[in-house]
Amino acid sequence: GLGFIGTAAAQAGGSVHAKNQVLVSYADLNISSKAGAEVLLFRLRVAASKSCGGVPQMGDLHAEAAYDACFKQALDGAVAHVGSPTLAELYGKPMSQVAGR
Numbered sequence: 001g002l003g004f005i006g007t008a009a010a011q012a013g014g015s016v017h018a019k020n021q022v023l024v025s026y027a028d029l030n031i032s033s034k035a036g037a038e039v040l041l042f043r044l045r046v047a048a049s050k051s052c053g054g055v056p057q058m059g060d061l062h063a064e065a066a067y068d069a070c071f072k073q074a075l076d077g078a079v080a081h082v083g084s085p086t087l088a089e090l091y092g093k094p095m096s097q098v099a100g101r
């Protein structure tokens with residue numbers, strides 16, 4: 001599958017559409033396996049950071065708070081969109097919590 005990660009809602013059709021979109025491919029992964037889900041989670045974290053403008057300078061508390069909120073929203077949305085219980089478990093939230101965010 002292919003997906004986009006960012007700060008907007010997921011849509012049907014195998015992609016996540018966002019204001020600042022970053023393409024995340026997981027067609028090469030078996031995301032029902034723990035190893036595949038770990039690789040996808042890493043890719044999603046990198047993409048979330050990019051879509052949120054990258055990690056801000058240390059000491060800029062306003063930028064850090066905005067980045068943290070953006071990063072969480074982007075990851076929550078992407079994990080919910082992918083819909084893999086294995087990925088959700090690795091992310092630290094059961095599928096029901098991620099989907100009901």
